[in-house]
Each structure stands twice: as structure tokens, then as C-alpha cells.
Amino acid sequence: MSRADQQTADAFASSWNNLPPGSVYTTAQVADWFAPLGPDDIRGARVLEMGCGNASLMVHVLRWSPAQLDGIDLGAAVDSAQKNLATSGFSNWTVRQEDLTTFSSAGYDVVYSIGVLHHLTMPKAGFDAVVRNTRPGGRFHCWVYAREGNALVIGVVDPLRRIASRLPWWLTKYGLATPLVFPYFLYAKALRALPRWRALRALPLYDYSQWIAQREFAFFRHVAFDQLVTPRTVYLDRGTLEKWLCENGRVAPGSTYVTMRNGNSWKFGGQTRGEPA
């Protein structure tokens, strides 16, 4: 495992382990992140989350009745994940501290990795690990930041991140993320309140703002803190993801998708070769 990945996981642990208990996501957000996968794909399945953070997704996925749900994360976020899952009312879960890039299992029916691969030193190795841990004929699903539609974030947040990720977490959260995200919070709320005029659609982060503006200020701050606290983030273009899917010999041709989400991120996935369940 690379030292940089461990630093990233430690930074995320300071984010996840200093939040109030429970999921940071709404049910609608989780459904949107998972589509085209949904409750029917999860029901009765053995499911793995790679890079589970504080289990904010897992507590929702458990309500879709998997046979078993396992989560792994490289960081001490597993502490808050375990606490959140312990109060979920379900017992068919495990969480372990593991590096996803080297993780190996007998293979799961469904493997997902949401918001993780773009933080790795070797994102493709992370993707290959997702596919490697999907059983023959199983399904995998990932979500990453896009290079497309993120010019503002790349231009403004990326340089700041280099400084912010070296500060104590509380200074980054309350001294930087909070004041910096406030103007964006007002911008996004204003865009959401206005009619959906065609001219407005050309504004930066228009679609993303419509999505995030459904949430309260604390969620904006959480996202801004997540952006600033991590030492490494890469922005992936469609061509790169299509190449990963095409070059991995275990992926079933014709089963794959790469879908833009909110104008600035990609959902992508598919099925591995073999007999579907």
C-alpha cells in the first residue's frame, strides 16, 4: 500500500470520525448514486463496499435486504462505520480495515466503490480490484469525479487542497471549508430557487448545484471539507474509464455503462464474464 493512500485514509478518518452519528446521505441520494443498480440487484445478494468511510451508504444498502454486506476501508473511519452499523438494526454486515487495492476475496455478487477511486495513487489498480472481487457474472458499480464539468473545482479547489490537507482537520473544516463554501451555498440555493431558464444552464456547476441545493448547509460543509482535507484527488475523463472497462479481461463486453451524473461526475460499471445469478 502506498504511503500517500494511507495519508488520504487518515485524512478521511478525521472527517468521518468527527461527524454526528448516522448517515450523511438521504435515501434519494443513495438511490441516485446506485442507479442503474437498485434494491432488486441487492436483495439476497452478497455485497461488498470498497472504501466504505463511516458506512453512510451501507446503512441504506442494508435496507435493500442483501444476504450479506461487507465494507472495507483503509482508514480509522472503520470505527465510526462500526458504530453506525451497530445501531442500524441489522446484523448481516462486517467492516474491516483493509487496503482495497490488494484486497482479495472469493468474489461477491455485487461490488461497489463510490467516491474512492479518484483518491488513490493508482486509481486503475483500485478499479481492477473492484472487478477482481466481483464473482463471475456479478455486477460492479463505481462513481468518480469527472474531468469534464469540473474546471472551476480543478482551478480553485485543487491549489487550496495542497495547503489545506496539511493543516489540522478542525482548522480546515471550520477555518477554511466553512467560510469558503458559504458563497457557493448561496449560489446553489439561488440557482435552485430560480426558474430553469436555458441561459442559466451555462453557469458553472449548474446541474450539480441543483442537486446539492436540496441539502442543508452542514452537507455543503461536509462536501467542501472532504474536498480540502484529502491530499490527493484526480479527475477522470470518460475516455480513461472506457479504456479501463475495455482493457480488463474479466469485464463482459456489452455489459458496461459510463454515465454522467450532475454534469461533473461519472457512474460506471457493468458485469463480469460468467453466468449471471
Ligand SMILES: C[S@@+](CC[C@H](N)C(=O)[O-])C[C@H]1O[C@@H](n2cnc3c(N)ncnc32)[C@H](O)[C@@H]1O
Ligand atoms: C470520500 S470517502 C467515500 C466513503 C463512502 N464510499 C461514501 O461514499 O460515503 C473515500 C474513502 O475511501 C477510503 N480509502 C482511500 N484509499 C483507500 C484504500 N487504498 N483502500 C481502502 N479504502 C480507501 C478513505 O479512507 C475514505 O473513507
